[in-house]
Amino acid sequence: MKPRMTGPDPLPIKRKHVLVWGLGRLGGGAAVTRWLVDQGARVTVMDRATADSLRSSLAAIADLPVALRLGTEDPELLAESDLVVVNPAVVKARSEFFNAITRRDVPWTTEINLFLERCPASVIGVTGSFGKSTTSAMIAAVLEEHVARGGGRGLVYLGGNIGKSLLPELARMTPEDHVVLELSSAQLEDVPRVPFSPRVAVLTNLHPHHLDRHGSFDAYISAKLNILGHPNPAAVLVIGDPALGGEAVNPRKTLGPGEQTTRDSLVAAGAPAESVAAARLVREHVLRLGVPVHSARAPHVPFELVVPGTHNRENAATAWTAARLLGVEEKTAANALRHFPGLPHRLEVVAVIDGVRFLNDSKATSPRAVVTALDALDAPVLAIVGGAAMDEPLDECVRTLAERCRTVACLGETGARMADRLLDPVRPEPRPEVLRADDLETAVRWSRTRARPGDVVLxxxxxxxxxxxVNFEARGAHFADCVRADAPNHQGKQAATTNPPCGRPDASCNAQPSIRNAGIKSA
Incomplete structure (x- = not known):
């Protein structure tokens, strides 16, 4: 028996007993809990974590009349539940509690689906393996500039996986507004359960990621491709990575004289094996749904960007292409992107000490992201890598670390795997100096003692x-604390400059230091 869906008509919320399964530590559980209470629901919050580990999230709902069931996942709570709101972090295929929901035929939904069922505004949905947060924020910044210049009406909202639930904003949204919604693979898994037809769908790129959750690259891609909408498809799809085929997969494309006679060969030409597999699935979905495709296009005049690296130029091109399809002029996009400061924990300069720059790229949660970060730097690098165990290939990451870094400090289980590969006696030169560090404080101190003026500690x-x-933000904040704590131990240090946290690009956020001075390629 399959669990019942909540769509196409949203289930009524008022006076219903709603079980929020997974308060979590990232804010989404607290936001949906508050919204449900505001709608008149009788809410119980259940999380298998303890109150001590959920301290900040519990503080966010301390004023609400909700029942708490912590340290447990008790199926008996389903007996009095009219609806269950499932946290996207839950891996349903491996959950006994979800099996109980199925057996008892209890309706269930997710925070993002509650929003999509009720959202009156036009949605620009953004997903991909990497760059989706920055691309989403860039699109929002460009649309805000467009509205400010009188080119559009309504308000622009930025939310979703970027860290902000938009449920509290629903009451004031109108059909004239635009919602830029970053969507993760976990959120997209269940989007087909509700009507969703984005005005523009954006796919930045596809690489093996979160395979421990999805089980295979194909399953991960299939989840991502739910961005195309259901039951009515998106009006248009923007593809950022040319390796995915771009307009070669367009159902309206006419092959010209001398071109390959199959879209398979158009997609696969010169692309890595993983991109060939991804492009094939993208093509199949696009052709089945008949969604027009646009490749990300660079502007006629290159954008002046504060944010560093080729990858951010690609993000900007993708954002501009999406905005252009919404009627935005190139000069408007150029002005918005010229002042776009970037997001925290993404090659963020947290301090300059004795001529050494300390960059926080804590958002780099996959080996591929390490390669992207190193490609953006042209200064000598002392890297600090590693974290929780992950079942993702390390070959390209380790090779790039060996070629680009003078030292590498390795943390956690993934760091131990990287250290093993870097220290393998059969590995050819170059070989950086490697430390197996027990904690981040040790890694920062060790890197600092080996850094020279002009270097970057990454x-x-x-x-x-x-x-x-609890999340990458806490990890990045700890890195910044370690850097500042170590600073007094060194004489002649320059004043440490930090970028304050900002949830979205606006005038209150400080731009990063100049690209040249940060030791970062202008690309």
Missing amino acids: FCPGATSFDRY
């Missing part, structure tokens, strides 16, 4: 944070 874990931290 904290780029290439793994998730859940072995020691």
